[in-house]
Amino acid sequence: MAIATTSAAEPGPRVMLIATVVMTVALVLAPVLGVYPVFLMKALCFALFACAFNLLIGFGGLLSFGHAMFLGMAGYACAHAAKVWGWPPEAAILFGTGAAAAMGVIVGLLAIRRQGIYFAMITLALAQMVFFFCLQAPFTHGEDGIQSVPRGKLFGVLDLTNTLVMYYVVLAIFLAAFLFIYRIVHSPFGQVLKAIRENEPRAISLGYDAEKYKLLAFILSATLAGLAGATKAIVFQLASLTDVHWTMSGEVVLMTLLGGMGTIFGPVVGAFTIISLENYLSTFGQWVTVITGAIFVVCVLAFRRGIVGELAAWWARRQG
């Protein structure tokens, strides 16, 4: 019954290592080979966001329909610290991430009181509450958002106004978070989390405090989503209502679903696919929403393992 079952078919550590190295090399070389760095940074921020989301759904079995609140609020907190308080970028990003973590504690404590479909509805409703808060609170500047956030100098040395420097900083943040998530998933904590996802009563009967594990997973996921949001605010020098809106929560679900829920690389592939798609289709206006919806429907009906999940299954079949 569990929503994501593909992680069982994960290829061995050697394949994972090779894939990670290939991904890193490709990302390091991409701007040199002429890929537009701003596009890459956007895709990396969303990839991190999707990885954070996947930690919760793919390994904890909890579908959050309100993850935009962590992305958006971290963005606002970071942008406010950098612009109004004049904090350096590393402190601003940390502050934004911390704000998302604090929110994760509160929202997590409330949301894990219910499961499954109710969990999804509660997170969605709480995110909508945060959206209305951001719409009215003075420090978010309503429809305008916080604009022209200074990028500043990282640790007082690295000039982030240089796009290429900014790109490699974003890449470093992404890779660190990616490896951190890999580590979480393969730690004893991650194993218990998977056990709870597969059969919660049995995990409880074995003596695991399921609530505590789920809460910790939720906070970790919120924190990492916040890191993505704070980084995004520095990169685009903007924090706006778009990032707290429910459509953003839906988008991260889509990225993860398309790439493959419960796979390590799925969210990254999904994020890059969706961001490229939006890039190429940006002239089509509202049709993008229609296409997004259609991808959702096709994924759910015919393609539930996602791109990476299907590849892993194909690999497993080939290995016999």
Next chain:
Amino acid sequence: MEIFGVPTQALFGQLLIGLINGAFYAMLSLGLAVIFGLLNVINFTHGAQYMMGAFCAWFLLEKWGVGYWWALLLAPLTIGLTGVIIERTMLSRLYKLDHLYGLLLTFGLALIFQGVFTNFYGSSGLPYRLPEEFAGAFNLGFMFLPKYRAWVIVASVLICVSTWFVIERTKLGSYLRAATENPALVQAFGINVPRMITLTYGFGVALAAFAGVMAAPIYQVNPQMGANLIIVVFAVVVIGGMGSIMGAILTGFGLGIVEGLTKVFYPEASNTVIFVVMVLVLLVKPAGLFGKEK
């Protein structure tokens, strides 16, 4: 005259608006509860189907000159039929999987419908003419009650109570409740459960479309009209709990009134008050006011 320092005119005015909103919350959460009871699917498309109901009424009037009363019958039938098609071709493939897939599928469908309508009609609203017979208002002495608003409240109470009656007090309803408890057993008694599921989804969708037609003359007909509403209705459903039909109705009306009163006493919080109530209910009674912990 004043109550708690608020002019009664304003107080009753906001109470009325609250009651109207409550009527829509009740009708929509009722549809969600009926669908969830049998299908175990949270119908994310509900908001889009409410919007399509309103558009259907607008089409009937503008293109073919078919008036409000016929729209009240034809729009739910048409949109309900599309619901039946959705259930047969898509939702029915997902029953054996985790319920969350149903949520994801209907979310995708909602995006498609809203996107298509926004594409053709933009995001500004289209006006729907108020039927002649509803022009004017009743003078209640302490306030004026526009006739159409009175009708909305009466009609939604009628629809809600008759739905409750059919489900809780008739033979057909008893089949439905039995199938909710144990579909396999009911099927063994020779009742066509898959057809019942299809019709239930169709009925829930028709209810959303009916609410949409009712909303058309009050709010403008707008492709996004259901998008934000459905999230509030989700909160209503969490507060009420899915366990009972009457619970969904009472919570809907109750929260509409709470929202209306908030507009009087603390307008800044009127958008968020329902979510705050949801948080409080989750803390005190996680299963919802009328819900049963499964």
